[in-house]
Amino acid sequence: MINCSENCFHEEDGLCTLKEATKPSSTPIKDCPYFKEKCHKKSR
Template identity: 50%
Template sequence: MMDINCSERCIHEKNGKCTLNHITAITDLSSPKTNCIYFSPKNQIKDKGLSP
């Protein structure tokens, strides 16, 4: 397991660390908004009516 620091407002971030533990589909390869290809905004969960 790798210890990856994360400062993004992402669903995979918890206490400044990335909690993503498996490879998923890439959400946005060329996003200028973030440095992470697996970035998913935290507010995306609320918009879908799912609980975190």
């Protein structure tokens, strides 16, 4: 298990859910080359 405290698409309940290595993101962060920011739905 990999802990994840970032606002990342792959984060769920504080853990990384990425199952296999993929192409690194174009916006990596210090500790995660696969970081992808979560999209936030705007409430109306």
